[in-house]
Amino acid sequence: MAQHTPITLDSIMDPTQLGRLTEPQLATLATEVRERIIDVVSRTGGHLAPSLGVVDLTIALLSCFDLSRDKLVWDVGHQAYAYKILTGRAREFETLRTMGGISGFPRITESPYDHFGVGHSSTSISASLGMALARDLSGLKHHVIAVIGDGSLTAGEAFEGLNLAGHMGRRLIVVLNDNEMSISPNVGALSLFLSRTLSRRWVRQTRREVLNFLRSIPRIGQKLALYAMRGEWSFKSFFTPGMLFEAFRFAYIGPVDGHDIPALRRHLQMAAAIEDGPVLLHVRTRKGKGYEPAEKNPTEFHGVGLFTPETGLPVPSNTDTPTYTQVFGNTLLELAAEDKRIVAITAAMPEGTGTNLFRERFPERFVDTGICEQHAVTFAAGLAIQGYRPALAIYSTFLQRGYDQVVHDVCLQKLPVTFCIDRAGLVGEDGATHHGVFDIAYLRHIPHIQLLAPRDESMLRHCLKTAFAADGPVAVRYPRGLGIGASLKEPMRHLSPEQGEILLQGEKLAIIAVGSRVWPAMEAAQTLRQELGFTPLVFDPIWLKPLPRQQLARLAQDFDRILFVEEGSLAGGFASAVLEAWCDADLLRGQRIKRLGIPDVFVEHGKQWQLREQLGLRSQGIVSAALELMQK
Numbered sequence: 096m097a098q099h100t101p102i103t104l105d106s107i108m109d110p111t112q113l114g115r116l117t118e119p120q121l122a123t124l125a126t127e128v129r130e131r132i133i134d135v136v137s138r139t140g141g142h143l144a145p146s147l148g149v150v151d152l153t154i155a156l157l158s159c160f161d162l163s164r165d166k167l168v169w170d171v172g173h174q175a176y177a178y179k180i181l182t183g184r185a186r187e188f189e190t191l192r193t194m195g196g197i198s199g200f201p202r203i204t205e206s207p208y209d210h211f212g213v214g215h216s217s218t219s220i221s222a223s224l225g226m227a228l229a230r231d232l233s234g235l236k237h238h239v240i241a242v243i244g245d246g247s248l249t250a251g252e253a254f255e256g257l258n259l260a261g262h263m264g265r266r267l268i269v270v271l272n273d274n275e276m277s278i279s280p281n282v283g284a285l286s287l288f289l290s291r292t293l294s295r296r297w298v299r300q301t302r303r304e305v306l307n308f309l310r311s312i313p314r315i316g317q318k319l320a321l322y323a324m325r326g327e328w329s330f331k332s333f334f335t336p337g338m339l340f341e342a343f344r345f346a347y348i349g350p351v352d353g354h355d356i357p358a359l360r361r362h363l364q365m366a367a368a369i370e371d372g373p374v375l376l377h378v379r380t381r382k383g384k385g386y387e388p389a390e391k392n393p394t395e396f397h398g399v400g401l402f403t404p405e406t407g408l409p410v411p412s413n414t415d416t417p418t419y420t421q422v423f424g425n426t427l428l429e430l431a432a433e434d435k436r437i438v439a440i441t442a443a444m445p446e447g448t449g450t451n452l453f454r455e456r457f458p459e460r461f462v463d464t465g466i467c468e469q470h471a472v473t474f475a476a477g478l479a480i481q482g483y484r485p486a487l488a489i490y491s492t493f494l495q496r497g498y499d500q501v502v503h504d505v506c507l508q509k510l511p512v513t514f515c516i517d518r519a520g521l522v523g524e525d526g527a528t529h530h531g532v533f534d535i536a537y538l539r540h541i542p543h544i545q546l547l548a549p550r551d552e553s554m555l556r557h558c559l560k561t562a563f564a565a566d567g568p569v570a571v572r573y574p575r576g577l578g579i580g581a582s583l584k585e586p587m588r589h590l591s592p593e594q595g596e597i598l599l600q601g602e603k604l605a606i607i608a609v610g611s612r613v614w615p616a617m618e619a620a621q622t623l624r625q626e627l628g629f630t631p632l633v634f635d636p637i638w639l640k641p642l643p644r645q646q647l648a649r650l651a652q653d654f655d656r657i658l659f660v661e662e663g664s665l666a667g668g669f670a671s672a673v674l675e676a677w678c679d680a681d682l683l684r685g686q687r688i689k690r691l692g693i694p695d696v697f698v699e700h701g702k703q704w705q706l707r708e709q710l711g712l713r714s715q716g717i718v719s720a721a722l723e724l725m726q727k
Contacts, residue, residue, distance in 0.1 A: 103127065104124065104127040104128060104131060104180070104185055105185060105186075107124070107181060107185065108183070109183070110157045110162055110163075110181055110182050110183070110208065111161060111163070113154060113157045113158040113181065114157075114158045114159070114161075116158065118356065118357050121154055121158065121356050122356065124154060125150050125151050125154055125356065125385075126385070128150050128153075128154070128177050128180055128181065129147055129150050129384075129385040129386065131180060131185070131188065132146055132147060132150075132176050132177065132180070133147070133386055133404050134404060135188055135189060135191055136176070136191070136399065137401065137402050137403065137404045138401065139191045139192050139193060139401075139524070140192065140398075140399055140400045140401055140524060141176070141191060141192055141199050141398070141399065141524070142173040142174070142176070142199065142397060142398050142399075143383070143386070143389055143396045143397070143398075143399050144382040144383040144389045144393040144396040144397050145173040145174040145244070145274075145382060145397060146173065146174050146175070146176035146177060147382070147383050147384050147385055147386055147389055148174065148272070148274050148353070148380040148381055148382040148383060148384050148393075149174045149177060149242075149272060149353070149380060150177045150384065150385070151353060151354045151355070151356050151359060151380075151384075152242070152270070152272065152353050152359060152378055152380065153177040153178050153181065154177070154181070154356055155356050155359035155360050155363055156240065156242075156270075156363065157178075157181055157182075158356075158360060159360055159363040159364055159367065160238055160240065160363075160367070161237075162182065162208050162210075163207070163208070164237045165237045165238040165239070165240065166210045166211075166223070166226050166230075166237065166238070166239045166240070167208075167210055167240045167241075167242070168210055168211045168213070168218075168219045168222050168223045168226070168239075168240070168241045168242070169201050169213055169219065169242050170213065170216060170217065170218065170219035170220075170241065170242060170243040170244060170247045170253075171200075171213055171214065171215065171216045171217075171244070171247060172199070172200035172201045172213040172214060173200075173397075173398075174242075174244070174272070175200065175201050176188070176191070178201075178208075179191075179197060179201075179206075182206055182208035182209075183206065183208070184197055184205075184206060192524035192525070192526075192700055193524070193700075193701065193702075194699070194700070194701030194702065194705050194706075195701075196700075198526055198700055199524065199525060199526065199700065200212070200213055200214045200525075200526070200528060201213055210226070211223075211226075212528075213528075214525075214526075214527070214528020214529060215492070215493070215496065215528060216244075216246070216247040216250055216466045217243070217247045217248070217249075217250035217251075217252040217253040217466060218252060219241035219242065219243045219247070219253075219256075219269075220241050220243060220252075220253055220256030220257060220260060220269055221252060221255065221256040221259075222241070223239050223240065223241035223256075223267060223269070224239075224256055224259060224260045224263070224265065224267060226239045227239040227265040227266060227267045228263070228265060231265060231266075238266075238268060238367055239266075239267055239268065240267075240268045240269075240270060241267070241268070241269045241270065242270045242272055243269065243270070243271060243272065244271075244272045244273075244274065245271065245272070245273045245274065246443060246465070246466055247466060248271065249443070249465035249466050249467060250465070250466045250467055250468075251467060251469060251470070257269075257340070257343045257345070258343060260343070260345070260373045261343040261344030261345060261372075261373060262344070264344065264371075264372045264373070265372075265373065266369075266370055266371075266372065266373070267373040267374070268363075268366045268367065268373075268374055268375075268376065269345070269373065269374070269375045269376070270363075270375075270376045270378055271349070271375055271376065271377045271378060272353065272378055272380055273350065273353075273377060273378060273379050273380070274353075274379070274380045274381060274382045274393075337349070337375075337377070340375045340377075344372065344373070345372070345373045345374060345375040346369050346372060346373070346374040346375070347374075347375050347377065348362055348365060348366055348374060348375070348376045348377065349362070349375075349376055349377025349378065349379075350377045350378070350379045351376065351377065351378050351379065352378075352379060353378040353379050353380030353381075354380065354381070354384055359378065362376055363376065381393075382396075382397070383396055386407070387407070388406070388407025389407070394446060395446075398447075414577065416577045416578055416579075416580045417552065417577070417578060418575075418576060418577055418578065419517070419552065419555060419573045419574055419575070419576065419577075419578055420447070420448065420449040420517055420575075421449055422552040422555055422556065422578060422583065423448075423449050423488070423515060423517070423555060423559070423573065424448075424449025424450060424451070424452045424453065425449075425452065426555065426556045426559050426587070427439060427449070427450070427452075427453055427486060427488075427515075427559070428452055428453060428456055428457075429587070430559060430560065430563055430587075431453065431456075431457055431460065434484060434563065435460075436482065436483045436484040437460065437483075437484045437485075437486060437563065438460045438461070438462065438478055438483050438484070438485045438486070439453040439454075439457070439460065439461050439462070439485075439486050439488060440461075440462050440463075440464065440471055440474065440475055440478075440485055440486065440487045440488065441462075441463055441464070441471075441487075441488045441489065442463075442464050442465065442466060442467055442468045442471045442489060442493065443463060443464070443465050443466045443467075444488070444489070444490065444493075445461075445463055447490070447517070448488035448489065448490070448515070448517050449488065449517075450488045462474070468489065468493050468494065468496040468497040469496060469497045469499070469500050471487055471489070471497060472487065472497035472500035472501055472504060472505060472512075473497075473500045473504045475487045475505070475512045476500070476504040476505045476508065476510050476512060479505070479510035479511050479512050480508065480510055484511055484513065484563050485512050485513070486513045486515050486563075487512060487513070487514050487515065488515040488517065489514065489515070489516065489517065490516075490517050490518040490529070490531060491516045491517070491518050491519045491520075491531025491532075491533070491534045491572065492518065492522075492528065492529050492530065492531050492533075494514065494516060494534065495533065495534075495537065498537060501514075501538070501541065501544075501568075502541055505544075505568050506541045506542060506543045506544050506567075506568050507542075507543075509543045509566075509567040509568070510567070510568060511563075511565060511566060511567055511568065511569075512568050512569075513559070513562045513563055513565075513568075513569050513570075513571065514568070514569070514570040514571070515559070515571055516531070516534055516570055516571060516572040516573070517531075517573065517575070518531045518574070518575045519531040519534055519548075519572035519573055519574055519610070519662075519663075520532060520572075520574045520575070520610070520611055520662035520663065521574075521662060521693075521698065521703050521706045521707060521710075521712075522575045522703070523575065523576075523700070523701065523702055523703040523706070524700050524701065524702065525700060526698075526699055526700030527697040527698060527699060527700070530693075530697075530698050531572075531575075532662070532663050532664050532693045532698070533663070533664050534570070534572055534663065535548075535572070535609075535639060535661070535663040535664065535667075535668045535669055536663065536664045536666060536667030536668050536671075537667075538570055538640070539639060539640045539667070539669075539672055540667070543567050543568060544567070544568045544569070544570060544640065545562075545565060545567065545568070545569045545570070545638070545640055545641065546569075546570045546571075546572070546638070546639040546640040547561065547562065547569065547570070547571045547572070547590070547637060547638060547639065548571075548572050548573075548609050548610035548636075548637065548639050548669075549571065549573055549610065549637070550608075550610060550611070550613035550614060550635050550637075551578055551579050551581040551613075551614065552578035552579070552580075552581045552583060553581040553582060553583060553585055554581075554637070555571070555573050556583065556585075556587045557587055557588050557589075557590050558571045558590065558637075559571060559587075560587040560588065560589060561589050561590040564589060572610065573610070573611075574610065574611040574662070575703070576703060579614055590637060590638075592638070592641070593638050593641050593642065593643045593644065593645075594637070594638070594643055594646070595634055595635055595636035595637050595638060595643040595646050595647075596634070596635050596637065597632065597633070597634050597635075597646075598613070598617060598633045598634070598635055599617060599620050599630065599631070599632060599633040600630070600632060601620070601629070601630040601631045601632035601633070602629055602630065602631075602632070603627075603629055603631070603654065603655070603656060603725075604623070604627075604629075604631035604632070604654065604656045604657075604658065604721060604724070604725060605631065605632045605634060605650045605653075605654040605656070605657045605658070606619070606620060606631050606632065606633045606634070606658045606660065606717070606721065607634045607636065607647075607650065607657065607658070607659050607660070607670075607673070608633065608634070608635060608659075608660040608661070608717075609635075609636065609639065609659075609660065609661040609662070609663070609669050610661070610662065611662055612660040612661060612662055612691075612712060612717075613633070613635045615660075615712070615713055615714040615717060616633050616660050616714075616717055617633055618714035619714045619715075619717035619718045619721065620633050622714065622715075622718050623718055623721055623722075626718070626722060627722075627725060631658075631721065632650070632654070634646070634650060636669070639669050639672070640672070642672060642673065642676055644676060644680075647673055647676065647677070648677075648680060648682060651677050651682040651683070651686065652682065654686065655686050655687060656686065656687045656688075656724050656725060657686055657687070657688045657689075658688075658689050658690075658691070658717070658720055658721055658724055659673070659688070659689070659690045659691065659692070660691045660692070660712065660717055661690075661691070661692045662692065662693070662707070662712055663692055663693060664692065664693045664695075665690055665692040665693060665694060665695070666695055668692055668693075670690040670692065674688070687724055689720055689723070689724045691710075691711050691712060691716065691717065691720055692710075692712075693710065694710075698710070
């Protein structure tokens with residue numbers, strides 16, 4: 096493309112075009128990409144600040160590498176919006192995170208340029224190393240690049256990947272997107288010089304030859320070589336943060352200004368030229384770059400709902416109803432004020448889990464472990480075994496990452512850890528990687544653990560009070576989003592063990608609904624009264640483990656038609672547990688039974704109400720299922 100030719104975002108039809116653009120054209124393109132991201136995310140919601148921070152890095156990567164051949168893995172994928180736009184999805188970007196539209200995360204089924212599907216953190220180095228080995232085994236020569244943030248680098252899997260990559264010595268480029276570390280310009284410039292010099296092939300070759308020569312000197316050779324390496328490491332680590340990565344046997348380059356596209360291109364080319372092992376390029380970026388509200392408050396703009404682009408202010412809500420997360424946060428404060436043993440733990444999600452309130456009120460009893468779910472669970476176990484009552488506030492989908500620790504470190508020892516499982520059920524626009532639909536299935540079969548599912552905000556408070564009084568592990572699962580507006584004035588009470596509640600007495604048809612699906616089931620029952628001429632019974636078990644067996648047994652004996660409704664996986668879920676119990680008790684005698692829940696699929700992204708409607712989990716879907724059951 097000629098230097099004088101104007102460039103617009105819509106003229107980019109293929110990412111290979113970026114390699115032919117001039118520096119001024121690339122700068123113009125970066126501005127256009129940021130404007131497009133801000134415009135679309137203001138209307139769809141999404142991860143704004145992370146994606147704005149890597150626009151320049153994305154352009155540099157696409158202009159230096161041929162991503163139809165080279166492989167690029169984004170960590171988590173929060174920052175991949177610019178990449179989506181510039182890899183053939185500029186027009187589709189309007190549909191971001193909407194039902195039937197493009198995903199908020201890289202997905203291998205969405206584009207040939209999405210080389211690995213992501214959604215949870217700290218996987219990029221491991222996946223990229225596997226891809227690098229596959230390349231070498233196949234006799235190919237392309238590059239493999241992982242882009243990982245400093246937050247994701249706190250997780251153990253990232254260090255496991257670094258460790259094996261250094262051991263294997265495969266050709267691999269890891270780009271560390273550091274948007275937190277502060278390094279002054281002067282030191283940064285010097286460290287750039289040192290990294291550039293020490294990373295050149297001839298310097299690396301000379302270094303090896305000198306060390307080999309020193310080692311060959313009789314008697315004192317090994318000591319001389321050791322002193323030489325120590326001197327180099329001390330000198331280099333004084334000016335750069337590269338000592339850690341050198342210890343993992345990575346060549347270290349950086350830090351580099353992540354918003355200087357020409358500098359990024361030069362250093363990426365330098366990294367690509369290193370052929371005898373892995374290299375880490377340290378890039379400093381600013382979250383929210385180019386949008387003042389996001390730069391001033393990157394935490395608030397990490398993941399946003401709808402907002403006004405001109406001001407950055409959220410679109411006003413037309414309700415005063417609190418979210419389940421807010422109710423949890425306030426309730427935890429109340430309980431902690433009464434019980435000094437309660438310690439709040441979160442894995443890098445204080446605002447997301449509502450524990451930021453606890454952090455402000457009881458800072459000495461608050462711990463943010465970073466993105467380290469495995470560590471967070473075992474850390475909680477350590478507190479519990481010494482007499483404290485840890486509350487691990489965590490999203491359902493992220494608790495999966497600490498599953499082995501839940502089994503062995505908490506449940507096996509029957510320790511009183513309370514798992515406060517936020518975002519249980521369908522979460523909406525974040526899609527398959529974030530739906531919390533498996534927790535019932537992966538927790539209920541573990542010995543010693545108890546599992547509670549509150550139907551509304553008031554019941555959430557009772558569940559939490561009950562959980563902290565237990566002598567073993569308890570999990571309380573609650574959904575994302577607004578509550579139903581239940582009164583919070585009732586004093587918290589202990590729930591009777593293994594006792595559910597019949598909310599509506601009825602006949603012929605029993606609807607057994609779990610958690611957030613209880614009130615839609617109640618709405619459905621009112622409609623069914625008119626449709627069928629009788630009132631179905633509605634039962635809320637509250638206790639998913641241990642089951643309210645006696646009450647459930649009576650329902651199996653008294654009703655010939657039974658409908659289960661749960662916002663969780665049907666495979667191994669609550670209905671499965673009840674049917675197993677009925678089978679063991681010889682209570683199955685030909686009743687007509689139907690189960691509503693999450694089928695054996697990964698549910699796509701969309702608004703919560705759209706997904707629930709699609710799966711028949713709203714009141715009308717429950718009505719339809721009940722009518723079908725009665726007509727059989």
